[in-house]
Each structure stands twice: as C-alpha cells, then as structure tokens.
Amino acid sequence: MANAPDLSRVTPEVADWFRDRQHSLHIGKTTISPAGHVVDWVPVESQGDGRLASPPPSTKARVEGAKKDRPTTYADLDIGEDGPPGHVPILRPDPTKLSGEQLMGHSSKRGGLLVNMNRANKQPNDPNPTGYFHATSSETATSYGCEAWLNVWDPGVNLPSSPGDDHSISQTWLQNYQTAQTHSMEGGLTVDGGLNGDLASHLFTYYTTNGYTGDGNNIGGYNRLHDGWRQYDASIYPGIRINGSSTSGGTQLEIAIKFQLWQSNWWFGFNNDESGPWIWLGYYPATLFNDGLRDVAQWVSFGGEVYSALANPCATQDQMGSGRHAEAGWSYAAYQRNLRSQSDTGGGMVDLSAVPEVDAAASTCPTNEFTIQCFMNSGSGFASYQYYGGPLV
Numbered sequence: 001m002a003n004a005p006d007l008s009r010v011t012p013e014v015a016d017w018f019r020d021r022q023h024s025l026h027i028g029k030t031t032i033s034p035a036g037h038v039v040d041w042v043p044v045e046s047q048g049d050g051r052l053a054s055p056p057p058s059t060k061a062r063v064e065g066a067k068k069d070r071p072t073t074y075a076d077l078d079i080g081e082d083g084p085p086g087h088v089p090i091l092r093p094d095p096t097k098l099s100g101e102q103l104m105g106h107s108s109k110r111g112g113l114l115v116n117m118n119r120a121n122k123q124p125n126d127p128n129p130t131g132y133f134h135a136t137s138s139e140t141a142t143s144y145g146c147e148a149w150l151n152v153w154d155p156g157v158n159l160p161s162s163p164g165d166d167h168s169i170s171q172t173w174l175q176n177y178q179t180a181q182t183h184s185m186e187g188g189l190t191v192d193g194g195l196n197g198d199l200a201s202h203l204f205t206y207y208t209t210n211g212y213t214g215d216g217n218n219i220g221g222y223n224r225l226h227d228g229w230r231q232y233d234a235s236i237y238p239g240i241r242i243n244g245s246s247t248s249g250g251t252q253l254e255i256a257i258k259f260q261l262w263q264s265n266w267w268f269g270f271n272n273d274e275s276g277p278w279i280w281l282g283y284y285p286a287t288l289f290n291d292g293l294r295d296v297a298q299w300v301s302f303g304g305e306v307y308s309a310l311a312n313p314c315a316t317q318d319q320m321g322s323g324r325h326a327e328a329g330w331s332y333a334a335y336q337r338n339l340r341s342q343s344d345t346g347g348g349m350v351d352l353s354a355v356p357e358v359d360a361a362a363s364t365c366p367t368n369e370f371t372i373q374c375f376m377n378s379g380s381g382f383a384s385y386q387y388y389g390g391p392l393v
Contacts, residue, residue: 136303164309
C-alpha cells in the first residue's frame with residue numbers, strides 16, 4: 001500500500017485538485033509497480049455513466065516490417081501485481097512534483113497548435129506555443145484513426161537545467177478544425193519528469209476539446225489527470241513506464257500505437273508483439289467533443305516534440321528521440337515505421353502520404369536543432385516511415 005503524499009509540500013491549488021481527483025475515483029486497492037509508481041484500482045463500472053463500451057474487433061498488429069539486417073525487440077512494461085476482480089488500473093500522479101503553474105502546463109499541451117499552423121480555424125488568441133519544437137510529417141485527409149511502430153529511446157531533457165518542466169515526445173496527432181477551437185487527440189511515448197515522476201519513457205495519451213486553452217474534467221488533459229479517459233484493459237494504462245531503450249548501432253526496442261474510432265468512441269491500442277492482436281487500453285468517448293472529432297479527424301501527423309522552458313528555448317540541448325539527427329538513419333536516429341491512416345469507419349487502413357515539416361519555433365533559432373527525413377510509400381517492408389531527431393550531430 002502506498003503512503004499518502006505530503007500535501008503540505010504543494011500549493012493549495014494542487015492539494016485541492018489532488019483530493020478532488022482521488023475522491024472521485026472510488027479506489028478499491030492501491031499497489032506499487034516494480035519501478036515504484038503508484039497505481040489505484042477502480043471498479044470498471046465507476047467510470048463515466050457506469051457502462052463501459054466494447055472495443056473494436058480483435059485484429060493482429062502484424063505488418064511486414066523488421067528484417068534480419070534490422071534487428072528489433074519488443075518493449076517490456078512496468079506491470080506489477082493484479083488488482084481486484086472487476087477493477088482497472090489508473091496511474092496516480094505525484095502531486096509533490098506539480099506546482100499550480102506546472103499542472104496547468106501539463107493540462108495545456110499547447111505545442112499541438114504549432115504542428116498544424118495552416119489549419120482553417122487558426123485564431124490570433126490561440127495559446128502561445130513558445131518553447132515547443134517539432135519534427136513531423138502530416139497529411140490533411142479524412143481519417144478515423146491511425147497507427148505506427150515507434151522505436152524507444154531515453155532522450156535527455158532539462159539540458160541545460162530548465163526552470164520549468166521540459167519533455168521529449170514521440171507521438172501521433174489526430175486533429176479536427178471544423179469547430180471554432182481545434183480538437184486534438186494524441187498518443188505515444190513521453191519523457192517528462194514532472195508528469196511521470198522519472199526520466200524514463202512512458203506511454204501517454206492526451207486530448208483537448210478547446211484548442212489547448214486549458215484542461216479539466218471532460219475538457220482535456222494527459223492520461224487520467226482529469227476525467228475523460230475510460231480505462232478498459234486490466235494491466236496496461238496511459239502513463240505506464242516502458243522499460244529499457246534501443247541500442248545505438250544495435251537492436252531497436254519497439255512498441256506500436258493505434259487510435260480507432262469505433263461505435264462513437266476513440267479507442268487507443270498498444271502492441272509489443274507483431275504476431276499478436278492489438279491491446280485496447282481504453283477510449284475517449286466521442287461525446288466529449290462537440291462536433292469536430294466526435295465524427296472524424298481531418299488531419300493526421302506523426303513525429304517528435306521537444307519542449308524547453310528556458311527563457312531562450314533556442315539554447316536548449318534537450319534531445320528528440322536518440323538525440324541524433326535524421327540523417328544518422330537506422331539504429332541511430334529515432335524512427336516511426338508503417339505509418340498508416342484509417343480511411344473508413346470499418347477499419348480499413350492506407351499508408352500515410354505525408355509531407356515533412358520542422359516547425360516555426362525551430363526556424364527562429366540560429367541553427368536547425370531538429371530534423372526529419374520521410375520515406376512515404378517506400379516500397380520496402382517499412383512502407384511509409386521516417387527518421388527524426390536532434391540536436392546531436
């Protein structure tokens with residue numbers, strides 16, 4: 001059983017938020033993962049209206065990918081003891097690592113506005129995304145989901161020491177901008193000491209219903225910091241730690257991620273075995289979104305994100321992926337392979353046909369800190385794939 005956090009060490013704002021959050025969960029048991037993370041177990045029926053949806057049909061995640069000259073292995077997760085029958089795991093955040101300002105920072109992943117600068121609903125009063133850097137590829141297309149395989153690294157962050165909470169992310173974005181404020185849903189891997197409590201890679205999900213202007217219950221946020229996410233799987237959850245990292249010049253550690261709109265819910269899937277089916281962690285009810293992502297995504301993107309809280313973000317040495325630039329290629333740079341978008345409501349997938357971009361924040365710096373190389377519809381086993389990263393030569 002975990003000890004209760006010392007709320008005297010946090011601001012009143014964070015203490016009140018944490019008490020309210022914990023009270024709303026109806027916790028039946030608390031366990032500690034092997035890596036020391038606190039997991040609360042809640043009754044399945046205590047989530048939302050008490051009626052958990054059924055996931056998409058079980059399909060294998062296998063695609064023609066790794067070859068003998070490109071050795072890969074599957075990632076291991078920080079899974080501890082089981083919870084009580086009929087309960088699902090929810091990661092407990094450590095409130096002592098969050099100030100009020102940092103909590104709002106986690107609750108407003110504003111860099112998502114920067115990766116889609118040409119969206120139709122861009123507004124002058126959108127939140128300021130200063131400090132975010134991206135190396136991405138994107139495609140404007142009707143989409144009902146997406147998927148990819150990612151290699152796992154342990155990027156260095158807070159380099160040099162930052163006054164805020166830097167992070168490094170490998171992810172996908174699904175956005176809809178038919179509404180006045182952008183809707184976005186995101187998932188992948190993040191290294192973020194404040195959010196995760198350590199500097200290992202963790203699986204994450206994020207959503208916003210209001211263009212990143214601020215989050216709260218059924219409005220937006222990471223993982224299950226706020227209400228909105230519905231946990232389905234009894235072992236794997238948003239925020240879980242990924243053990244290990246790829247080896248520079250050697251075997252690549254991989255996971256796969258997938259979003260799928262199914263029966264009015266946006267399901268998030270995980271896989272670490274190409275021969276096995278998707279593991280459905282849970283979902284965001286599409287009813288969280290007023291129009292927009294309720295029905296469809298209009299834009300799909302994959303790539304990396306770095307955030308630096310330095311007064312001059314251009315001075316950051318935070319690493320994206322392995323820290324190596326895209327040109328380093330196989331087994332040295334970060335990659336995402338078999339990039340696919342869901343083209344219909346039945347689950348049909350097509351290879352991504354995206355164009356690369358390094359965002360405006362990076363271009364304001366004296367040198368290009370982060371790079372990307374795309375190989376769309378390559379004809380190889382990796383199909384549509386890309387390398388990206390930086391700032392190391």
